[in-house]
Amino acid sequence: MSIALYIGQINRASHMPLPLYASKVPAGFPSPAEDYMEGRLDLNERLIQHPHATFLLKVSGDSMIGAGIMPGGMLVVDRSIEPVHGKIVIAVLDGQLTVKRLHKKHGVIRLMPENNQYRPITISDEQDLEIWGVVTNVINCLE
């Protein structure tokens, strides 16, 4: 009797289909806009290029406020993008996730904060660094 208890955690119906012709057209004049109906703008389209490789993460700290990433901001992270020099990345440093700007210069890898309260992290040979994904967008809620 246990399986059903997981039910309800995935809501497949989260994508609202756009009601293009949902309303009944009265017998009088048809809407002059009818032939020009287009789908409404969908933010997903704008923010997510590769849905299968995109994950959302939240930020609690302020080390990246210079890049517009505020505490509480939500990051759109695309794992399929190549983490080249200058990208803002989610890095795994010694097992811990962190968001920083990636610097690769003259064979030296550094994780750069964008807040002068914090210091850049130069990756030493003993340290274990893996790039988890590239941050493509940030959503900062203003309320």
Added chain:
Amino acid sequence: MDVNNFYVSCERVFRPDLEGVPVVVLSNNDACIIARSQESKGLGFKMGALFHKVLPDLKKAGVKVFSSNYPLYGDMSDRAVSVYRQFTPRLEIYSIDESFLDLSGFDELLDLGQKIKQTTKRDTGLPVCVGIAQTKTLAKIANRIAKKNPQYNGVFKLEAGDAEQLQKIENADIWGISRRLDPKLQELGIYNALDLSRADPKKIRQKFSVVLERMVYELNGISCLDLEEVAPAKKGIMVSRGFGQYQDKYPRIQEAVAVYATRAGEKMRKQGLAANTLTTFLRTSPQGDAQTYYSNSHTVAFPEATNDTALIIKAAWWCLKKIYRPGLKYQKAGVFLDGLVNADCTQKDFFFKPDTGKSKTLMTVLDKLNKDHGRDTVRFAASGVSTDWKMRQRMVSPRYTTSWDDIKTIP
């Protein structure tokens, strides 16, 4: 394609600190171990071990324990399949962590295998192994070889007739051959995949079955098992009726929905199907009347495909609760089951789940009684089903990818 230690790997994508740490994942209700990291395997923890029995050992060994988080695993599985689809449109999703890809027409298969493996790791964080061969049976063996031998870097191509490799594969490790069958094969002097591949197919058919005969061909590179691509053509099952008279009482509507759910379950079992998702819908009359037209539906996904009436009723009621608005007179309700799969092909990963056999037997008996003695001779008391929703899942990880409240926070 096979994701390594799938459930554990899903957990680790969001917990990179657990890389190298022994991890196990428990079944529904935290009953027993259903997934182990390499480290936990090394420590000797067995699949199916009862959690309460091994708990002291797990603690002592510092093993990180998770309850199963099917919303997460289901989503990660979906993502992996999306990666595979970029390489070939022809694929069979065999289970939550295994898929067959048709690579006919491709060259440089080892390179391609590496590319698929690397892309899956990059895009989803999941480590996979790739087994490449002429038939599905050989591909499964190739995958096993890739997994067990690090020198192949996760990708292995097996040729039919590779005596050296086939010899190392014991009977019970061949796809579709049960432990029960193993001693009978040994009596005939068949100890491994190589022996079986050299057996006389006709004799095997006489002694055992057509299924095993096919295995012999498959082991020789002659494909007998087709790629079963997901057939979206298989339509969902819908049971819906208008109410005799408009209904506004919740218990009445509940009863109706339970009846529809029961019918839907019967239909599925008759066709040997199981559903992955369920939708309940409810509406008032669209014709005038002195009230606003209201129509709504809610869909849920089962953690694994099911055709158990008890679960279907639970799910249908759960959805109903989401969409029922008091004070309205309803005209129609319905239950829709979708994501239909062959009932025999589900649950491969859940051998250890205690309920399954029992539920299957119960359903069979129920269907038989109702067939012999008339519909609804025996049915579920539609009461008491709505209680007891919270299951034991004490160590479940957040639903990182399917719940807004559970998004991973980083400092």
